[in-house]
Amino acid sequence: MRNMKRYFAIFSFVLLLSLSASAQFFQNSVVKIRPLKALVLNPNIGFEKPFHRNFSATAELTYKFACMYNNGNEWSLFSGCKGGEISVGARGYWGKVNKHLTEYDQKAPFGWYGEVQIAYKGINIDSYHAGSFAATYSYVEDVAINDITSAYRIGYQFNAGNRIAFDLNVGFNFHWLTSWRHDVISIDETNPEVIDNAGIRPGDVFRESDQRFGFVCQFALGYYIRFKKQQ
Numbered sequence: 229m230r231n232m233k234r235y236f237a238i239f240s241f242v243l244l245l246s247l248s249a250s251a252q253f254f255q256n257s258v259v260k261i262r263p264l265k266a267l268v269l270n271p272n273i274g275f276e277k278p279f280h281r282n283f284s285a286t287a288e289l290t291y292k293f294a295c296m297y298n299n300g301n302e303w304s305l306f307s308g309c310k311g312g313e314i315s316v317g318a319r320g321y322w323g324k325v326n327k328h329l330t331e332y333d334q335k336a337p338f339g340w341y342g343e344v345q346i347a348y349k350g351i352n353i354d355s356y357h358a359g360s361f362a363a364t365y366s367y368v369e370d371v372a373i374n375d376i377t378s379a380y381r382i383g384y385q386f387n388a389g390n391r392i393a394f395d396l397n398v399g400f401n402f403h404w405l406t407s408w409r410h411d412v413i414s415i416d417e418t419n420p421e422v423i424d425n426a427g428i429r430p431g432d433v434f435r436e437s438d439q440r441f442g443f444v445c446q447f448a449l450g451y452y453i454r455f456k457k458q459q
Contacts, residue, residue, distance in 0.1 A: 254277075254453045254455075255453065255454065255455055256278050256336075256337070256452075256453065256454060257275065257276060257277045257278070257337075257452075257453045258275070258276040258337050258385075258393050258395075258450040258451065258452050258453070259273070259274070259275055259450060259451050259453065260273070260274035260275070260276065260288075260393070260395065260448040260449065260450035260451075261273060261274070261448065261449055261450075262274070262288075262446060262447065262448050262449075263447070263448075263449055264447060265290060268294050269292075269293035269294035270290050270291065270292050270293065270294065270295075271290070271291050271293075272288060272289065272290040272291070273288070273289055274286065274287065274288035274289075274448060274450075275287050275288075276319070276337050276450075278336035278337050280336065281321075281335040281336060282320060282321050282322070282335060282336060283318065283319065283320055283321070283336060284318070284319045284321070284336045284337050285316070285317070285318055285319075286315075286316065286317045286318065286319060286343065286345065287314075287315065287316050287317075288313075288314070288315045289312065289313070289314050290312055290313040290314075291311075291312045292309055292310065292311050292312060292313070292351060293309070293310070294309065295309040295311075295351055295353070297309070297353060297356070297371065297373075309351050309352065309353040309354075310351070310352055310354075311349070311350045311351035311352055311373075312349070312350065313347060313348070313349040313350075314347065314348055315345050315346065315347035315348075315379070316345065316346060316347075317343055317344055317345030317346065317379070318343070318344055319336070319337070319341045319342065319343045320341060320342050320343075321335055321336045321337070321338070321339045321340065321341045322339065322340055322341070323339045323340040337385055337393070337452075338385050338386065338387045338393070339384070339385065340382075340383075340384050341382070341383055341384070341385065341397075342380075342381070342382050343379070343380075343381045343382075343383065343397065343399075344378070344379070344380055345378065345379040345381070346376075346377070346378050346379075347375075347376075347377045347378075347379065348374075348375070348376055348377075349373070349374070349375040349377070350372075350373070350374050350375075351371075351372070351373040351375075352370070352371070352372050352373075353370065353371040353372075353373070354370055355368055355369075355370065355413065356368065356369055356370070356371050366415075366416045367412055367413075367414065367415040367416065367428060368412075368413045368414045368415075369410045369411055369412050369413055370410075370411040370413060371408060371409070371410055371411075372408070372409040372411075373406070373407070373408055373409075374405075374406070374407050375403055375405070375406045375407075376403070376404045376405045376406075377401050377402065377403050377404065378401070378402050378404065379399060379400070379401045379402075379444065380399050380400060380401075380402075381397040381398065381399030381444070381446075382397060382398065382399060383395060383396055383397025383398065383399075383446075384396060384397075385450075387452060390452065390454070391451060391452050391454075392449070392450070392451065392452065393448075393449070393450035393451070393452050394447075394448075394449065394450075395446075395447065395448040395449075395450060396445075396446070396447050396448075397445070397446050398443075398444070398445045398446075399443075399444055400441055400442060400443050400444060401441070401442045401443075401444050402439075402440075402441055402442075403438065403439060403440050403441075403442065404439060405437060405439070406437060406438045406439070406440070407435065407436070407437045407438075408434075408435065408436050408437070409433065409434075409435050410433065410434040410435075410436075411432075411433050412428060412429065412430055412431065412432040412433075412434075413430060414430050415428055415429065415430055
């Protein structure tokens with residue numbers, strides 16, 4: 229019985245230390261979601277942790293139930309894809325913070341900032357219906373997309389009511405390596421001559437890659453974690 233009490237006391241002490249360390253880590257951090265992403269069936273969660281009064285680290289995770297895809301003919305927004313995206317980055321802050329937060333020495337994560345991010349996205353689209361530019365034939369394919377991107381943004385994060393954070397930024401992405409794999413499942417056989425000229429048959433596998441720039445504008449809604457005042 230005495231040993232049980234001793235073990236319980238040690239366990240309680242370790243638990244309190246863990247909780248204290250966790251509280252210290254999450255202090256002044258922001259947990260975020262991007263509502264516009266969620267509306268198009270892409271649930272996401274982000275996290276920002278200041279590690280200096282002018283700098284912070286960011287991370288975001290997104291799961292995709294729907295996606296935009298261009299088969300070379302038109303853009304399509306549809307459900308049926310699956311995959312996700314993960315990104316990590318860093319922010320540098322400058323300028324003045326909200327007046328009601330000036331009592332805190334910590335400046336980040338509020339104010340004007342510049343951000344650099346690196347992201348990886350992997351998506352699989354099953355049974356996608358594609359077609360030729362002239363709509364002379366159609367086919368069904370499975371598509372696998374991998375994308376490595378760097379992002380460069382400038383934005384402002386605003387604090388409202390001490391707990392709510394609004395984050396808006398604009399900038400551009402550079403897609404260092406976007407690769408597609410197309411596995412042809414079936415093809416419309418109504419015009420064999422056109423299909424022979426196109427050289428597409430069930431079982432064919434096509435690969436392509438691309439590099440490009442893209443403009444981006446993002447909005448996030450966050451919860452500011454603050455357990456106690458900083459002296």
